[in-house]
Amino acid sequence: MxxxxxxxxxxxxxxxxxxxxxxxxxxxxxxxxxxxxxxxxxxxxxxxxxxxxxxxxxxxLAPIPRPRRNIFCVGKNYRDHAREFANSGYEAGAVKGAEIDDYPAVFTKPGTCVVGPGDTVDTHPRVTSSVDYEVELTIVIGKGGRDISRAEAHKHIFGYTIINDVTARDRQKNHRQWFLGKALDTFCPMGPWITTADEVDAENLQVKTWVNGELRQDANTRDLIFDIPGLIETISAGTTLEAGDLIATGTPAGVGLGFSPPKFLKAGDNVTMSISGIGTLSNPFA
Incomplete structure (x- = not known):
């Protein structure tokens, strides 16, 4: 459903x-x-x-227009993206040869970022000059819990949606912690709806992004470094997850910073994202 x-x-x-x-x-x-x-x-x-x-x-609207808690997000969770990020010059403290982390990098986005399908994303030109896109399969928690094991993780998933983890790369780099680069108003388009977990094989979904009709990202969730059960186990360790919590699982290669020169977003651009079995999310930028 x-x-x-x-x-x-x-x-x-x-x-x-x-x-x-x-x-x-x-x-x-x-x-x-x-x-x-x-x-x-x-x-x-x-x-x-x-x-x-x-x-x-x-x-x-966004499926959950007003999340009750910050959105959990995972960084560098596709190998090719981890490498393009490390080589881009925008990852503070990047070490050559250590692009793949031993543990998931987890940060959050505040609920004030959330907008829905078709809503305009503000490029905040007075704040940043390097706005980027990131398509992410996003877990919607159904049954809450703490210290959830891998074996039990899928019992806690209600379904999945799409999030565009819009990012100000300069702020992400300059402040070292990623929150300020991820937390600007409108920087979390979400939608178009939630597909229940029984309808999709989340470990085998095609994930794509187009910018102004140009295909930029095209990968499969089979390529996740840290899989969905592992993410739930890690994030819930000592921390209670609640019904309606959201976990964005990371983005594949093909983001704007990976090009030479980078292809950052500007006013007038349109970003469309799709994940097989879930739907399509499209937003204009201004």
Missing amino acids: KFATYVHQGKESVGLVDAEAERIYRVDAADMVELIARFDEIAPAIRMNGNGADLAEVRL
């Missing part, structure tokens, strides 16, 4: 998406986090019925 947050006739709702028929059906939940947390209770009443609307008639 696919679930979206949307606005129809001035009202924000959560809905079940029929992607083939391009329709959405309202679900009786206050918001997406409530749907996730109470899914076993709510699920029997979910159906495609008379409450449907054409997708063309609604405005899709």
